Amino acid sequence: MTVLTGILIGLATGIVFGFVLEKSRVFEPGIIVGQMQLRSFIMLKVFLAAVITGLIALAVMHGAFGVKLSLKPLVWQADIIGGLVLGAGIALAGACPGTSLAQVGAGYRDAWFVVLGGIAGAVFYGYFDTSITAFFAEKGAKVTFAELAGYPFWMVAIGFAAVLTIFLVALERMIPWRQEVGTNVDGVLPQDAVTGSAPSRETSHRA
DSSP: OOHHHHHHHHHHHHHHHHHHHHHHTTTSHHHHHHHHTTSOOHHHHHHHHHHHHHHHHHHHHHHHHOOOOOOOOOOHHHHHHHHHHHHHHHHHHTOOHHHHHHHHHHTOTTHHHHHHHHHHHHHHHHHTHHHHHHHTOOOSOOOOHHHHHTSOHHHHHHHHHHHHHHHHHHHHHHSOHHHHHOSOOSOOOOHHHHHTOOOOHHHHHHO
16 A cells, blocks of 8 residues: 555545544534533444444454454553543543544634644653553453454454444433434524524524
């Protein structure tokens, strides 16, 4: 793969990713903070759908086409410390590295501070890469759940995807996404805003 090909694939993937984030409303700060406060589950539903899709895709590519898996060992320090730092930042900012760019595109001015913070974090990591890598050194064998269970990877992946699908469907039945985001979810402005006329008293009361 050439550099140009990699850049074009990255741009195409980014466009699709941003489009899905915008249409699913996951990029909105209220949705993100609501998930952290366990008041909204749209973010969890979208991420579960992505995990299910990834499991099925990996199962097909590995089982049918022999694509090799690139395994990473479990690093408790990195997962726990990194997860807490990232989670705290997401809860405070109402954004994560991916959604902050979508927020910039949607016109959220505060998202620029999140983007700048991410750049500052990357610079910090670059200067302290050696010491950070040494502290979070990868240890232990690279073992998958499939190897522990003694079954082919594609079978375990499909099984996990099925379990997650059942959980996702049950969650959606209990808390429908339309109920969480409200009735005006298509991004279309009300007719009063389009025509420039003042909204009715009844509309103002509902708002």
